[in-house]
Amino acid sequence: MMENAWIIPLFPLLSFLFLILFGKRLKEASAYIGILLTLASLVYSLLVLFERFTAPTYKAEGVWLTIGDVQLTAGFEVNQLNALMLVIVSLVSFLVHTYSKGYMNGDDRFPVFYAYLGLFTFAMLGLVISPNLLQTYFFWELVGLGSFLLIGFYFYKEEAKAAAKKAFIMTRIGDVGLLIGMILLFWQVGSFEYDEIFAAVEAGSISATMITLTAILIFIGAVGKSGQFPLHTWLPDAMEGPTPVSALIHAATMVAAGVYLVAALFPLFTASETALMTVAIIGAFTAIFAASIGLVQKDIKRVLAYSTVSQLGYMMLALGSAGYVAGVFHLMTHAFFKALLFLAAGSVIHAVHTQNIEHMGGLWKKLRITGPLFLIGTLAISGVPLFSGFFSKDEILIAAWAHGNTVLFWLAVIAAFFTAFYMFRLFFMVFAGEARSDMKNVHESPSVMTMPMVVLGVLAVVAGYVNTPWFGTFLGDWLVEGNHSLGHGHIEGPAWIMVVATVVSLLGIFLAWLMYGKRSLSRDWLTSRAPLTYKTLYNKYYIDEFYQLTIVTGTKFFSSFLRFLEVFLVEGIVKGVAGITSALGKLGSKFQNGQIQTYGTMAFVGLAILVVIYAVTGGYLK
Amino acid sequence: MSAVPVQAYLALALILFCIGLYGALTKRNTVIVLISIELMLNAVNINLVAFSKYGIAPSITGQIFALFVITVAAAEAAVGLAILIALYRNRQTVNIDEMDTMKH
Amino acid sequence: MTFSGEFLAFMSLALVAVIGGVLLLNLTKVVHMVVALVFTFVSIAGIYVLLSAEFVAAVQILIYSGAITIIMLFGIMLTRHNDTSEPQTGRWRKLLLFLGVLGFAFAVYIGIYNLDIAQTPTDLHVNNTEQIGIELYSKFIIPFEVTSVLLLVALIGSIVLAKRDDEKEAEEE
Numbered sequence: 001m002m003e004n005a006w007i008i009p010l011f012p013l014l015s016f017l018f019l020i021l022f023g024k025r026l027k028e029a030s031a032y033i034g035i036l037l038t039l040a041s042l043v044y045s046l047l048v049l050f051e052r053f054t055a056p057t058y059k060a061e062g063v064w065l066t067i068g069d070v071q072l073t074a075g076f077e078v079n080q081l082n083a084l085m086l087v088i089v090s091l092v093s094f095l096v097h098t099y100s101k102g103y104m105n106g107d108d109r110f111p112v113f114y115a116y117l118g119l120f121t122f123a124m125l126g127l128v129i130s131p132n133l134l135q136t137y138f139f140w141e142l143v144g145l146g147s148f149l150l151i152g153f154y155f156y157k158e159e160a161k162a163a164a165k166k167a168f169i170m171t172r173i174g175d176v177g178l179l180i181g182m183i184l185l186f187w188q189v190g191s192f193e194y195d196e197i198f199a200a201v202e203a204g205s206i207s208a209t210m211i212t213l214t215a216i217l218i219f220i221g222a223v224g225k226s227g228q229f230p231l232h233t234w235l236p237d238a239m240e241g242p243t244p245v246s247a248l249i250h251a252a253t254m255v256a257a258g259v260y261l262v263a264a265l266f267p268l269f270t271a272s273e274t275a276l277m278t279v280a281i282i283g284a285f286t287a288i289f290a291a292s293i294g295l296v297q298k299d300i301k302r303v304l305a306y307s308t309v310s311q312l313g314y315m316m317l318a319l320g321s322a323g324y325v326a327g328v329f330h331l332m333t334h335a336f337f338k339a340l341l342f343l344a345a346g347s348v349i350h351a352v353h354t355q356n357i358e359h360m361g362g363l364w365k366k367l368r369i370t371g372p373l374f375l376i377g378t379l380a381i382s383g384v385p386l387f388s389g390f391f392s393k394d395e396i397l398i399a400a401w402a403h404g405n406t407v408l409f410w411l412a413v414i415a416a417f418f419t420a421f422y423m424f425r426l427f428f429m430v431f432a433g434e435a436r437s438d439m440k441n442v443h444e445s446p447s448v449m450t451m452p453m454v455v456l457g458v459l460a461v462v463a464g465y466v467n468t469p470w471f472g473t474f475l476g477d478w479l480v481e482g483n484h485s486l487g488h489g490h491i492e493g494p495a496w497i498m499v500v501a502t503v504v505s506l507l508g509i510f511l512a513w514l515m516y517g518k519r520s521l522s523r524d525w526l527t528s529r530a531p532l533t534y535k536t537l538y539n540k541y542y543i544d545e546f547y548q549l550t551i552v553t554g555t556k557f558f559s560s561f562l563r564f565l566e567v568f569l570v571e572g573i574v575k576g577v578a579g580i581t582s583a584l585g586k587l588g589s590k591f592q593n594g595q596i597q598t599y600g601t602m603a604f605v606g607l608a609i610l611v612v613i614y615a616v617t618g619g620y621l622k
Numbered sequence: 623m624s625a626v627p628v629q630a631y632l633a634l635a636l637i638l639f640c641i642g643l644y645g646a647l648t649k650r651n652t653v654i655v656l657i658s659i660e661l662m663l664n665a666v667n668i669n670l671v672a673f674s675k676y677g678i679a680p681s682i683t684g685q686i687f688a689l690f691v692i693t694v695a696a697a698e699a700a701v702g703l704a705i706l707i708a709l710y711r712n713r714q715t716v717n718i719d720e721m722d723t724m725k726h
Numbered sequence: 727m728t729f730s731g732e733f734l735a736f737m738s739l740a741l742v743a744v745i746g747g748v749l750l751l752n753l754t755k756v757v758h759m760v761v762a763l764v765f766t767f768v769s770i771a772g773i774y775v776l777l778s779a780e781f782v783a784a785v786q787i788l789i790y791s792g793a794i795t796i797i798m799l800f801g802i803m804l805t806r807h808n809d810t811s812e813p814q815t816g817r818w819r820k821l822l823l824f825l826g827v828l829g830f831a832f833a834v835y836i837g838i839y840n841l842d843i844a845q846t847p848t849d850l851h852v853n854n855t856e857q858i859g860i861e862l863y864s865k866f867i868i869p870f871e872v873t874s875v876l877l878l879v880a881l882i883g884s885i886v887l888a889k890r891d892d893e894k895e896a897e898e899e
Contacts, residue, residue, distance in 0.1 A: 595719050597647050597655075601819050604647065605826035608833070615833035626736045628845075631773070632838045634740045638766070640827050641747035647823050651756055653801050657763055660794060661747065664770050667786075671777045680848040682857045685779045686866055689858070692782075692789050693873050697880035699794045703801045704887035711890075716805045 002051055002058040006076045008044050008086060009125035011037040012093070016118035023111025030111040031101040034118055038094040041125065045086040052083040053478065059131055059195075070190065077131035077194075080479045081263055081328060085128035088335045092252040093121040095452035099343055100244040102449035103350060113153060113242070120146030124253045128260060132192040133182050136261070140178070140225070143257060144171050147249050151241040163237040170234035174224015178261075181217030184210065198267040208272065215268050215275035218261065219282075226258025226312045229286040233544050235309055239301040243346030246301060251308050251338035256331050259315045263331075266324050280320025280400070284408040284415075286313030291418035295425070296538045299355045300345050303426050307381065308338055310415060314396050317412060323399025325467070325476035330392035332475075333463050337380035337389055340456035344374040347445045347453065348430060357429045364431040366443070369450045371431050373457045378427045380460045382420035383505040388464030390501070395467070397497050413504055420508025428516035631672035639665035652709075652716045656702045663695045736776055743769035760798050767791045778851035781858050 015037040023030045061075030078086075097117060104113050123142035130136040152164030186192055188210055189200045200206055206214075222228070227235035227250075238250050249255070262269060262279060269275050287310045294306035311334050318327035347370040348363065349355055364371045380389040393416060400409040444450070467475035536542065591598055638661060645658030667688040674684025710716055746766030753759045767790040774783035850857070862870055 594723070596721070597718060598819060600647050601823045601826070604643065604830075605822055608826040608830040611833040612829040615836050626733055626776070628843055629838050629841055630736060630740070631777070632841070633835065634743065634773070636831055636834055636838065637744055638747055638770075640831050641744075641751060644823060644827050645747075645751055648751075648820055653798055653805070654750070654756060654759055656801075657760060657794075657798055658750070660790070661750070661763065661766065664767065664786075664790070667782075668770060668773060671774055671779045671782060674779065675777045675848055675850055676843060676845055678843055680846060680850070682850060682861050685782050685850075685854075685858060686861055688774075688779070688782050689785060689862075690869065690873060692785055693877065696789050696794060697877055699797055700884045701880050701887070703797055704884035706801055707804060707888045710805045714806070 002048055002055060002078045003060065005044075005048050005058070005078050005086070005129060006060070008041050008048070008090065009122050009129070011041040011044075012118040012121035012125065014118075016115050016122060019111050019115035019118060023115055026111055028105075028110060030114050031097070034114040035094070035097045035101065037118070038090060038097045038121060041121070042087075042090040042094045045083075045090040048078060049083045049087045052078060052080065061131055072134060072192065073132060074135055075131050076129040078129065081260070082129050084328065084332065084479075085260060086125060088256075088332055089121065089124050089128060089253050092248055092335055092339050093117070093124070095339070095455060096244045096248040096343075099247070099346070099449050099452040100242070102446045103244050103346055104242060109153070113150075116146060116149045116153065117245075117248070120150060120249065120254075124257070127257060132194060133185065133197070134192040136264070137178065137182060140221070140257065140261075141175065143254050144168060144175070144225075147171075147238070147254050150245040150249060151238045153242055153245065154240065157240065159237075160240040163234070163240040167234040167238045170231050171224040174221045174231055174258075177217045177219075177224070178221025181214045181221065184214045184217065188214070194264065197265075201268055201271045211268065212272040212274045215265070215272050216278055218265060218268070219275065219279055222258030222261045222316075223282065224258070225261070226255050226316070227286075227309045228258070228282050228313060228316060229289055230543070232286065232290065232309050233547065236302050236305040239299070239305050243301065243342060243349060246305070247339045247342030247346065250305065251342050252335035255308060255312055256315075256335060259312060259319065259327060259331050262316065262319050263324060263328055266319065269319070270322060276320050276322060278320070280317050280403075280405055280408055283313045283316025283318070283320050284400075284405075284411045286310065287317060288411050288415040288418065289313075291415045291422065294422040295418060297422075298358055300348065300357050300360075300426065300430065301342075301355055303357070303422060304338070304341055304345055307341075307419060307423065310419060311338065311381070314393065314412065314415070317405075317408060318396040318399050321396075321399040321403035321405055321408070323396060323403070325479050326392065326395035326399040328479060329395055329467050329475060333380070333388040333392040333460070336456055336463050337377045337387075337460040340373060340453060340460050341377040341381065343449070343453050343456065344370050344377060347449055348374070350445050350449070351443060357426060360430045361433040362431070367431075367445075369444055370453070373450075373453045374431065375427060376457045376460055378423045380464075382423050382509060383416055383501055384420075384509070385502055386461075388460055388462070390505075391464035391468050394498050394501055397501055401494070401497055413500060416501060417504045417508045420505040421512050424509045424512035425516050428512060432516065628672055628676035631668060631676075635665040635668040635672070638662075638668070650717045650719055652706050652718050652721075653703075655718055656699060656706070660695055660699060663691055667691055732776060735772070739769045739772040739776070742766070743773070756802050757799065760795060760802065764791050764795050767795070778848070779854065780851075781855045 012034075015034050018033060019026070019030050026033065057077065057079040059075065059077040059079075061073040063071050064074040065072040097114070100113065100117065104110055107113065120143065123139050123146050127136060127139035127143055130139060148164050148168045151167050152160055154160040155164070182192070185197055188206045189197050191197065201211060224231045235250060235255065239246055241249075269279060290306045290309035290313060294303050294310065297303045297306060311330070315327045315330050315334070318324075318330060348360070348367065351367060351370070352360060352363070354360070376387070380387040383390045383393040397409060397412055397416075400412055539545070591602060642658045642661035642665060646655050646662065649655050649658065670684045670688045670691070672684075674680060674682065674688075677684065706716060709721065713720065715721075743766045746762050746764075746769065749762035750759050750766070753762060767786065771783040771786040771791070774780075774786055
């Protein structure tokens with residue numbers, strides 16, 4: 001099966017091409033094509049994954065370009081990480097395809113939506129089986145394009161348009177870093193191949209400074225894609241896209257691409273302590289930073305978006321703490337429970353037609369399926385024991401502790417507390433309490449929407465058991481098998497960490513219950529006690545405003561200066577050249593008037609000029 | 623020996639040549655253009671005859687050349703006039719600036 | 727510098743020739759221009775005499791002052807010359823040409839000025855016509871014959887060109 005793994009991304013591509021060409025005629029039926037083809041991808045991915053459990057890594061490459069002595073190759077590789085990612089991506093994509101059948105029902109551009117989903121899935125699957133950086137970069141950009149198209153799907157909405165542009169440009173800033181890092185690596189190693197890069201790193205043929213530099217530059221690419229601070233602002237805005245898109249792209253797959261990239265290049269990062277530290281610090285800071293913003297947001301999807309940013313920060317922290325397994329593990333569990341949360345949120349929005357959680361409430365009784373599923377997701381993300389998030393988050397905390405990042409460890413613990421608090425705040429505000437008067441026609445979503453959620457709900461519970469300290473670290477052992485540079489499959493940590501994590505998350509839940517469930521604490525104590533803090537948090541630390549004021553204004557100023565140059569200098573020169581040419585042409589055509597005397601005059605004057613020049617310079621002038 | 627140097631003859635020829643050239647290229651009437659060309663040929667003849675007497679190797683050949691030039695100039699004047707008449711019959715004009723059909 | 731007779735004769739003839747040329751340029755009526763040029767041609771004949779070329783001088787008067795001038799006058803009379811107005815375009819052209827002619831004259835004059843040829847006595851004036859005849863019929867016999875062919879061609883060509891094409895015009899009418 002693995003020899004033909006390249007076929008996996010082709011199914012969604014086929015779907016994309018087919019729907020772009022015939023989507024208009026197929027209308028609603030196009031959903032079935034998309035669903036079937038992604039199902040094919042999923043089945044194939046699962047087969048590949050199962051085969052990979054026993055078989056060694058398979059890699060196939062062909063020469064793509066030969067430039068001088070350098071050969072650029074293209075191909076695919078199935079190693080543990082890739083196989084796992086294949087399954088995650090195709091699974092979530094398949095579920096989202098199915099879910100969208102219900103969610104997007106009645107939209108005018110229904111087939112286009114499926115086509116875009118196909119394109120994105122193709123790009124993402126292509127990304128995770130790329131054996132070299134160059135190919136990765138291609139698909140990386142293609143993923144960005146898919147994201148751009150899907151965020152801007154409601155392009156007639158100003159916010160959606162702006163968000164799409166913002167997402168594209170912000171990630172592009174990161175991509176520049178990635179590109180430069182790539183080029184530097186190529187310059188140093190002479191190859192884009194992961195294997196050769198790792199070999200060169202291990203052999204020590206690259207200087208330590210260069211490793212650090214390239215690793216950090218590549219990490220900047222990951223920062224852009226994974227919404228890490230300071231390039232995180234696009235991710236919450238990207239929630240303007242349809243909710244299934246948020247679930248697919250901005251929870252499970254694309255934003256995880258940054259984490260995947262760092263994981264794929266993990267040997268490079270481990271070679272530089274500075275680079276690892278940078279990753280860890282950025283990750284931990286993002287985790288707590290985004291979590292604190294999530295505390296006060298009022299839009300259901302924005303809360304989830306900030307929690308995504310925060311969770312991605314967790315993954316980065318894990319990777320930065322040399323916890324390869326922990327990072328990938330959390331990537332997997334997070335993909336399941338965050339996709340679940342988004343789909344459930346979509347279901348809620350579908351039911352009540354608003355995204356403001358202050359206008360919701362008492363939905364528990366009305367949404368009998370969505371409610372419990374949302375609760376499962378919330379419990380998982382909060383790290384309540386026995387749910388998947390608990391195990392993966394625990395792994396991360398242990399990794400951070402074991403790596404000696406005490407400060408970052410405590411930051412992560414606080415972030416975990418925040419996470420539990422704001423997730424349950426969200427849950428209580430949406431599902432508990434009295435039903436608002438204007439919520440009359442609330443009804444459960446169709447089964448085509450609930451079924452994917454049920455699947456994800458099951459996974460959100462059980463996915464954690466593949467790698468637990470109690471029943472064996474199966475996933476971890478498998479992931480690092482045959483590759484020493486990835487670290488240990490399981491990092492031993494003191495048992496009290498697990499206790500602390502549990503206590504902290506339960507504390508957060510309890511506090512949220514007190515404030516939003518039981519209402520024994522005033523909801524407004526933060527607003528009234530520390531209005532400044534509240535405002536800062538509500539406005540997301542004014543990061544957007546800061547960017548607006550500094551970078552955007554600066555760029556605008558600079559552009560107007562360039563425009564000035566363009567209009568007066570460049571255009572002046574261009575117009576001058578054109579004017580001179582046309583004037584010369586007009587003059588020349590004036591001479592071509594068919595009159596023999598004009599021709600004679602010109603010929604003679606030319607001769608006279610030559611004779612005079614010769615007379616003056618020729619030397620017979622004494 | 624002679625009070626008139628060869629330069630004087632040459633200068634006269636130059637002046638007449640320039641007058642003829644200017645006339646040939648500025649006059650509108652084709653007859654005058656033709657006659658200006660005759661003047662230029664005459665200027666050349668003066669040179670030929672002058673060099674036949676005062677040249678580095680004086681000989682009668684210069685005068686014979688002048689005779690040939692005069693003959694050819696006469697033939698040219700005759701043909702030119704004939705063309706002019708034919709053209710006048712067709713275009714009803716002798717103005718050289720109206721003879722620009724070759725442009726199109 | 728002595729004012730020898732030859733010098734005086736040259737100066738007066740040259741003056742007449744140049745004045746004739748200038749009048750050609752400046753007169754407004756076409757017939758007057760041609761008549762002005764007759765002076766030039768006659769003066770040039772005088773110059774030829776000064777240069778011991780009596781035969782060429784005679785030919786000059788016969789052909790130029792006689793034949794060509796008369797042909798030109800015929801040409802003028804046979805065509806219409808009702809417009810003496812200045813051409814609208816061509817001011818710049820005239821100026822440009824004038825400068826070009828001046829430059830050309832200057833350059834050539836430099837060459838003339840620096841010319842220094844030692845004068846050697848010649849016997850051209852002795853039996854000038856006889857000398858020409860002997861040369862023409864011995865050394866230059868082939869060009870001479872070719873010239874006769876040229877004259878014949880010019881004669882026939884002129885007749886063909888100037889003749890009224892009766893058949894064609896009859897068709898047109």
